[in-house]
Amino acid sequence: MLKIFQNKVVIKIAGGLGNQLFQYAMGRAISIEKNIPLWLDISFFKNDSYYHRIYLLNQFHIKAEVVLIEAYPNNKYLNQFMKLKKKIDRYRDKKHRMFLDEPDFLDDSKASMENYFAGGPCHRFDASLVSDISSNVVLSGYWQSEKYFKPIRNILFEDLTITANIPENIQTFGSYIQSVNSVCIGIRQYSDFAASANHFKLTAEYYEKAMKLISSKIENPHFFIFTLERQWAEENIKSDFPITLVTPNRLNEDAYLDLYLISHCKHFIIANSTYHWWGAYLSKNKEKIVIAPKQGWGNSEPLPHEWIKI
Amino acid sequence: MLVSVIIPVYNGEKYIGEAIESILNQTFRDFELLIINDCSTDKTVSVVNKYKDTRIKLINNDKNLGLAGVRNVGIDNAQGKYIAWLDSDDISLHTRLEKQINFLENNPSFGLCGTWVKTIGGTQQVWKCLTHSELIKSTMLFNNCFATSSVMLKKEILTKNRYLFDLDYPTAEDYDLWEKISHHCEVTNIPEVLTYYRVHTLQTTFSEEARKKQREFAWNVQKRILQSLNIFPNEKEKEIHLKIVPQSNLECDIHEEMPYIYEWLEKLYFKNGECKQFTDREFKKSLDNNLYSLCSASKMVLPYCHRSPYRVIDVRFIYRLIKLIAKSLVKS
Structure with missing residues (x-):
């Protein structure tokens, strides 16, 4: 009960796995910087009826004190009481229509100008943000920049080890990828809106250029193409070196398996996808070499400076 | 197509880019973005044309129509089941569309929903807009409970009733339309900050002259609601009512005016009791809220609002009831 009043950082989790990882990393960075506990607000996934995205961070070794889906964390009785109260309210007055669906988050109702931050209108990187933050804060946004969490890079590596079960065939495939000079090629596809601003599909020239560049830097590369669009990849991506097509899992729940495989590669040619970003x-x-497109990111400074941008 | 986002713009080169990007970066992707250009004379068009996204549709007006007219052009061209509004200098947070659509789809009795708002640019505040449908309907008698940039509504309600923004109420056209819509469906605000509203001194609502005008237009809406309560206010009553309205910034000597304010609120309460326009409990609450904020604005919290006129009636009623029961008990 008293937890509600303590200092903390509440970060809102929304979107697919790539976005969720960015949001977690941001929250974790602030929680370490300010030495306050981290809470995750995952109410977004309660009724996502369109994309059926689900909360996926529980497949990782994350360290969050509370994962909020109801208004009063860790307090069964209070939650039950609130539900009962709402039922009575409804019964008492059949026309009594409030916003009953969402939990009324205390932190949102307490939020005032000092402690409510969104990811910046244009998703620019805002260096002052982390230092300005007070000790009790709600964060809502994408936070797609490494700069927010660069100091805690090693901690993140530890946190983001996968705890969910990895099938044996995936493990053996992973160690095979590790044993060769593997280069991951990520091709994203958007069946619904190919032409949206940040979600455009990269051209074959981009991949050709990137593959040439990487072939000149390493010996005997073996390309692994992660894509759902097998046909497009077979027609457009050609190389003298061996190519293996990997079809990712379509299910949201299994997204971590592909992340596992991608992160076992040695070098990367990624698309404008936060999911590939995290894999790399x-x-x-x-000594990894990462080649990424300059454009098509949701932030002004999305890529670490060691990465090659073309 | 599920939702049409409409951004009316007139000379908004400075902020329109941020507004467009805030929509393109939404977690919900199945929308069309209509940008209605009201004959801008600056670089607005070239800023919009920078965005190569097939979901963006730029519509250029032949002549300057003003804000209400431009918004109507948006309604005419919208293909979506829902219409979401955004002004060219405001910003939607990345989950706004998805949360609103999920809410409206899961709660079919609701036809209009806004969100909480944080102001940026000038003084920063969070506006915690009301969430209770009946309370919002009652409070509409005094002020607009929705920030236009946060509103999403069902297009069906507009087309069925042939509702458009009324050109006769400039600067209060949104208030007017939301009030009309609230008669046909439930309305609410999502209790989460999902919209950033930019405050700047150049905004039309800010100069004293413009304020006076807006008050007049808002009064026209309020007068309509009052008439539906069978109240035909005279000049004195109008003056009192406008003083009660929050943020009216009218000078009000509360000690002198209080008897009249009481009288007026009491009248409102009784008239509503007769014609049952609004639910009793919520109407009372909205009256109380206004009285309370009026008292606290003039730094006199307790003495008056705890003696609100219609509350006395309630106590009397209970007193009578107890007496009646006691009598019948004695008789038996």
């Missing part, structure tokens, strides 16, 4: 970022290869 979490690779433990010290």
Whole structure:
């Protein structure tokens, strides 16, 4: 009960796995910087009836004190009481229509100008944000920039180890990828809106250029193409070196398996996808080469400076 | 197409980019973005044309129509089941569309929903807009409970009743339309900050002259509601009513005016009791809220609002009831 009043950082989790990881990393960075506990607000996933996205961070070794889906965390009785109260309210007055669906988050109702931050209108990187934040804060946004959490890079590597079950065939495939000079090629596809601003599909020229560049830097590359669009990849991506097509899992629940495989590659040619971004970022290869497109990100400074931008 | 987002713009080169990006970066992606250009004379068009996204549709007006007219052009061209509004200098947070659509789809009796708002640019505040449908309907008698940039509504309600923004109420056209809509469906605000509203001194609502005008237009809406309560206010009553309205910034010597304010609120309460326009409990609450904020604005919290006129009636009623029961008990 008293937890509600303590200092903390509440970060709102929304979107697919790539976005969720960025949001977690941001929250974790602030929680360490200010030495306050981290809360995750996952009410977004309660009724996502369109994309059926689900909360996926529980497949990782994350360290959050509370994962909020109801208004009063860790307090069964208070939650029950609130539900009962709402039922009585409804019964008492059949026309009594309030916003009953969402939990009324105390932190939102307490939020005032000092402690409510959104990811900046244009999702620009805002250096002052982390230092300005007071000790009790709600964060809502995408936070797609490494700069927010660069100091805690090593902690993040630890936190984002996968705890969910990894099937044996995936594990053996992973170690095979690790044993060769593997280059991950990520091709994103958007069946619904191909032409949206940040979600455009990269051209074949981009991949050709990137593959040439990487072939000149490493010996005997073996390309692994992660894509759902097998046909497009077979027609457009050609190389003298071996190519293996990997079809990712379509299910949201299994997204972590592909992240596992991608992060086992040694080098990367990624698309404008936060999901590929994290695959490349979490690779433990010290000499990794990452090639990423300049445009198509949701932030003004999305890429670490070591990465090659074309 | 599920939702049409409409951004009316007139000379908004400075902020329109942020507004467009805030929509393109939404977690919900199945929308069309209508940008209605009201003959801007600055670089607005070239800023909009920078965004290569097939979901954006730029419509250029032949002549300057004013805000209400431009918004109507948006309604005419909207294909979506829902219409979401955003002004060219405001910003939607990334989950706004998705949360509103999920709410409206899961609660079919609701036809209009806004969100909480944080102001940026000038003084920063969070506006915690009301969430209770009946309370909002009652409070509409005094002020607009929705920030236009946060509103999403069902298009069906507009087309069925042939509702458009009324050109006769400039600066209060949104208030007018939301009030009309609230007769046809439930309305609410999502209790979460999902919209940033930019305050700047150049805004039309800010100069004293413009304020006076807006008050007049808002009064026309309020007068309509009062008439539906069978009240035909005279000049004195109008003056009193406008003083009660929050943020009216009218000078009001509360000690002198209080008897009249009581009288007026009491009248409102009784008239509503007769014609049952609004639910009793919520109407009372909205009257109380206004009285309370009026008292606290003039730094006199307790003495008056705890003696609100219609509350006395309630106590009397209970007193009578107890007497009646006691009598019948004695008789038996």
